[in-house]
Amino acid sequence: MSADKLLFTPGPLTTSATVKAAMLHDAGSRDAAFLQTIREIRQRLLALAGVKSSGDDPYECVLMQGSGTFAIESVISSAIPRDGRLLVLINGAYGRRIAHIARIHGIATETEEIVENSTFSAALVSRRLAAQPGITHVALVHCETTTGILNPVEEIGAAVHAADATYIVDAMSSFGAVPVDLARAHIDFLISSANKCIEGVPGFGFILARRACLLHAKGNARTLSLDLHAQWAGLESDGQFRFTPPTHALLAFRQALKELEDEGGPSGRAARYGANHAALMRGMTARGFSPYLAPGDQSCVITTFRYPADSNFAFERFYQALSERGFVIYPGKLTTEPCFRIGTIGHLCPKDIEALLAAISEVLEQLHVASAQAEAPVA
Amino acid sequence: MSADKLLFTPGPLTTSATVKAAMLHDAGSRDAAFLQTIREIRQRLLALAGVKSSGDDPYECVLMQGSGTFAIESVISSAIPRDGRLLVLINGAYGRRIAHIARIHGIATETEEIVENSTFSAALVSRRLAAQPGITHVALVHCETTTGILNPVEEIGAAVHAADATYIVDAMSSFGAVPVDLARAHIDFLISSANKCIEGVPGFGFILARRACLLHAKGNARTLSLDLHAQWAGLESDGQFRFTPPTHALLAFRQALKELEDEGGPSGRAARYGANHAALMRGMTARGFSPYLAPGDQSCVITTFRYPADSNFAFERFYQALSERGFVIYPGKLTTEPCFRIGTIGHLCPKDIEALLAAISEVLEQLHVASAQAEAPVA
Numbered sequence: 001m002s003a004d005k006l007l008f009t010p011g012p013l014t015t016s017a018t019v020k021a022a023m024l025h026d027a028g029s030r031d032a033a034f035l036q037t038i039r040e041i042r043q044r045l046l047a048l049a050g051v052k053s054s055g056d057d058p059y060e061c062v063l064m065q066g067s068g069t070f071a072i073e074s075v076i077s078s079a080i081p082r083d084g085r086l087l088v089l090i091n092g093a094y095g096r097r098i099a100h101i102a103r104i105h106g107i108a109t110e111t112e113e114i115v116e117n118s119t120f121s122a123a124l125v126s127r128r129l130a131a132q133p134g135i136t137h138v139a140l141v142h143c144e145t146t147t148g149i150l151n152p153v154e155e156i157g158a159a160v161h162a163a164d165a166t167y168i169v170d171a172m173s174s175f176g177a178v179p180v181d182l183a184r185a186h187i188d189f190l191i192s193s194a195n196k197c198i199e200g201v202p203g204f205g206f207i208l209a210r211r212a213c214l215l216h217a218k219g220n221a222r223t224l225s226l227d228l229h230a231q232w233a234g235l236e237s238d239g240q241f242r243f244t245p246p247t248h249a250l251l252a253f254r255q256a257l258k259e260l261e262d263e264g265g266p267s268g269r270a271a272r273y274g275a276n277h278a279a280l281m282r283g284m285t286a287r288g289f290s291p292y293l294a295p296g297d298q299s300c301v302i303t304t305f306r307y308p309a310d311s312n313f314a315f316e317r318f319y320q321a322l323s324e325r326g327f328v329i330y331p332g333k334l335t336t337e338p339c340f341r342i343g344t345i346g347h348l349c350p351k352d353i354e355a356l357l358a359a360i361s362e363v364l365e366q367l368h369v370a371s372a373q374a375e376a377p378v379a
Numbered sequence: 380m381s382a383d384k385l386l387f388t389p390g391p392l393t394t395s396a397t398v399k400a401a402m403l404h405d406a407g408s409r410d411a412a413f414l415q416t417i418r419e420i421r422q423r424l425l426a427l428a429g430v431k432s433s434g435d436d437p438y439e440c441v442l443m444q445g446s447g448t449f450a451i452e453s454v455i456s457s458a459i460p461r462d463g464r465l466l467v468l469i470n471g472a473y474g475r476r477i478a479h480i481a482r483i484h485g486i487a488t489e490t491e492e493i494v495e496n497s498t499f500s501a502a503l504v505s506r507r508l509a510a511q512p513g514i515t516h517v518a519l520v521h522c523e524t525t526t527g528i529l530n531p532v533e534e535i536g537a538a539v540h541a542a543d544a545t546y547i548v549d550a551m552s553s554f555g556a557v558p559v560d561l562a563r564a565h566i567d568f569l570i571s572s573a574n575k576c577i578e579g580v581p582g583f584g585f586i587l588a589r590r591a592c593l594l595h596a597k598g599n600a601r602t603l604s605l606d607l608h609a610q611w612a613g614l615e616s617d618g619q620f621r622f623t624p625p626t627h628a629l630l631a632f633r634q635a636l637k638e639l640e641d642e643g644g645p646s647g648r649a650a651r652y653g654a655n656h657a658a659l660m661r662g663m664t665a666r667g668f669s670p671y672l673a674p675g676d677q678s679c680v681i682t683t684f685r686y687p688a689d690s691n692f693a694f695e696r697f698y699q700a701l702s703e704r705g706f707v708i709y710p711g712k713l714t715t716e717p718c719f720r721i722g723t724i725g726h727l728c729p730k731d732i733e734a735l736l737a738a739i740s741e742v743l744e745q746l747h748v749a750s751a752q753a754e755a756p757v758a
């Protein structure tokens with residue numbers, strides 16, 4: 001069996017051999033042993049988030065089949081009632097996608113959009129909420145995978161809470177590695193996916209939600225499959241998914257959660273991703289590449305680099321030559337300038353980053369790219 | 380590694396070791412090698428269905444993340460325009476689910492419901508369509524997993540076609556093992572899932588559709604994630620899923636398609652499932668169990684048996700004792716009488732059925748069930 005290429009992407013990611021080996025079993029989706037797996041996953045996710053699952057104001061965990069976008073659509077199309085009004089804070093493609101989903105469902109939707117290399121401030125959000133009464137829900141992407149930027153989720157949560165609105169956080173590419181205190185951040189719905197920082201395989205997403213908010217979602221859903229309240233009620237009533245779960249992906253995820261715990265939880269994982277990111281930044285800037293974001297706004301998840309100005313640089317050839325050497329990087333998604341992305345999450349460590357950097361040096365030489373300097377950014 | 384329990388269910392199923400081993404790889408979801416896997420799967424599914432993918436009136440294949448129900452909802456919420464009217468032919472829970480989905484999306488929906496142990500006739504469908512003009516779409520479940528009954532999909536297709544309506548067939552638990560000529564049956568949309576007769580693992584469904592019907596679906600969708608036309612257009616434009624695909628489940632499915640071909644395609648698979656079903660019927664009737672359906676209506680996919688009348692029979696204990704011996708059967712889903720189900724699909728052969736039957740004998744003795752005879756069925 002030849003070694004797989006290493007994935008420097010925002011997911012699906014390189015996973016450990018033991019996570020993949022957990023899929024070498026067929027589980028009966030309604031059998032007791034598998035229901036115990038589902039229960040364990042839901043409990044571990046709540047523990048990982050550091051939230052209470054009982055007592056006053058508890059949180060609940062709902063698993064949802066499909067990609068992360070399915071889980072996002074589940075929340076947007078279930079949490080917001082017919083007379084609700086959503087404000088989406090946008091600094092990248094994933095924020096825009098949330099607004100797009102809301103409009104498809106006929107939800108009254110407002111947007112506050114800022115440039116993709118700047119973060120939202122609590123003051124801006126407070127001003128917008130004060131200027132426009134009637135907003136019932138606010139959605140924010142924690143780590144915008146478009147750029148790798150990290151929005152200040154807790155400060156914005158305080159502003160949303162002060163305006164008495166419900167707070168929906170897309171934590172797709174941050175949960176498990178960027179510690180967040182859900183209760184202190186006043187997060188009502190947090191969405192993430194199996195194949196991001198928990199390092200499972202793709203097949204489902206999950207939602208952590210305040211139980212009171214889930215109860216309010218009853219009857220709001222615009223679909224059957226993505227009905228968040230019904231999915232939760234099903235899991236609570238008999239421990240089962242309403243519709244066939246991705247059994248193998250769930251077995252892999254249980255193993256991935258154990259490995260995350262063995263690594264020291266989110267702080268341990270953040271340390272490794274931080275080391276990966278530091279190695280990448282050192283190596284890329286040494287080679288002349290310009291990162292798109294200011295260092296203080298940058299997550300350890302994924303990093304955007306500007307295309308070199310050298311006319312010998314062609315992204316498709318750069319990508320292909322790296323792929324042939326066993327390294328898969330990721331195209332850019334900016335609306336304003338040409339760029340590419342390198343992810344530093346998944347079952348990767350700094351020596352993998354060093355191997356990627358060595359390959360990048362080789363490929364730059366092969367393409368006769370004398371300098372990886374970008375043109376000066378557009379003012 | 381202890382052996383997994385054998386799954387006598389309608390899915391997720393017992394799969395081959397080689398199908399599961401295909402998941403021991405991490406693929407980049409946008410990398411060329413994986414895009415070739417997606418292309419190959421889509422082409423093989425069309426070939427398996429025996430439909431043309433070029434020339435006059437070609438068919439297309441769309442893959443959709445989530446369980447089979449997600450794929451059904453994708454078709455129902457995308458194929459039927461705002462001014463359409465759907466007739467759902469119902470003889471079980473999955474037909475009822477289609478009508479439920481349609482009503483959630485505000486689609487004008489009519490139903491024709493018959494008892495769960497009878498099949499639809501083309502004459503009944505023709506009469507209904509003549510009596511009620513304005514029906515634009517007709518939906519039928521080919522093999523109703525509720526009972527295992529097989530509806531005459533080709534004859535009904537002729538009636539639907541004569542009325543100039545679009546024909547939607549839920550072939551979830553039949554496709555790949557019950558040969559159907561899509562063109563001759565006038566099927567416009569056929570839906571099935573990875574973890575049924577093709578013996579892959581769960582994580583996505585697929586839709587085979589006449590290209591002309593897909594083109595008509597543009598702009599109809601009521602969701603983002605389940606937009607069938609957009610999903611198809613995405614696959615066509617760059618070969619990629621719009622949103623993260625279940626990469627490991629797709630690698631497993633490619634292997635499962637090869638193994639189906641090695642077995643001689645749908646007719647080879649039907650022969651094995653037929654042998655499984657024959658062994659089950661022989662053994663169960665010899666033990667006194669009464670099948671719910673008349674033999675002529677029964678598929679080789681799953682079989683419903685009435686509860687024994689003996690007061691010592693308790694399904695939960697029966698299920699649990701079989702599960703402890705390594706055999707997972709399935710509860711019933713009839714609205715009218717207590718029953719259970721035994722599936723005969725998946726990576727199982729007649730010797731597995733014989734092993735199950737031996738365990739059933741042991742368990743009946745353990746429970747002191749003297750006779751497995753059911754009460755006379757309700758007239």
